[in-house]
Amino acid sequence: MQASIDYEQLVSAIGDAVIISDANGAITLWNPAAERMFGYTQAEAMGQSLDLIIPERLRGRHWEGYDKTMATGITRYGHDLLKVPAVDKNGKSMSIAFTVALLHGDDGKISGIVAIIRDETVRFQEERALRKRITELEAQLKVGA
Numbered sequence: 001m002q003a004s005i006d007y008e009q010l011v012s013a014i015g016d017a018v019i020i021s022d023a024n025g026a027i028t029l030w031n032p033a034a035e036r037m038f039g040y041t042q043a044e045a046m047g048q049s050l051d052l053i054i055p056e057r058l059r060g061r062h063w064e065g066y067d068k069t070m071a072t073g074i075t076r077y078g079h080d081l082l083k084v085p086a087v088d089k090n091g092k093s094m095s096i097a098f099t100v101a102l103l104h105g106d107d108g109k110i111s112g113i114v115a116i117i118r119d120e121t122v123r124f125q126e127e128r129a130l131r132k133r134i135t136e137l138e139a140q141l142k143v144g145a
Contacts, residue, residue: 017117020103023070023110025050025063037096037119039089053086055093066113073110075102083120095124 011018011029017037020029030045038045038053045052054062069075077100086094098117105111 017119018114019050019117020112020114021050022112025066027052028112029114034117037088037094037117038086044089053088055085055087058085069102069113070110073102075100075113078102083124086117093121094119095121 011031014031015033017034018029018031019027019034022028027045027048027050030040030042032042034045035041040048040052050062050066051059079099081097081099083095083097086096088094096117097120098115100113100115102110103112103114
């Protein structure tokens with residue numbers, strides 16, 4: 001017999017940010033990890049647009065895809081790990097990785113999207129530094145050859 005799961009407790013306890021937005025892109029769930037990651041309290045984020053965390057230069061492309069997904073019920077990112085820039089409350093750039101899933105209402109229509117998000121900023125910076133160092137070393141080898 002499976003014990004019942006307290007999903008609210010699960011979402012609150014999980015270390016990754018869990019954000020749900022409705023069909024119009026308004027935030028309807030913002031867990032404690034999202035607060036820590038992005039700096040907005042739940043009260044500040046609830047009901048706000050996802051633009052809170054989307055860099056301004058990427059908003060047009062984001063909303064084009066979001067609206068298309070809401071209209072068609074299809075996302076091409078169903079199981080893919082997406083890696084994109086984001087911004088926190090202070091406007092600081094971040095690198096995030098996330099997966100998304102479509103949520104459906106009782107009528108079967110899409111009611112929103114859930115995103116499970118991890119801050120990859122440090123790892124991204126470390127990888128970029130390593131790639132730069134490899135390029136430098138390769139250049140030194142060519143010069144020395």
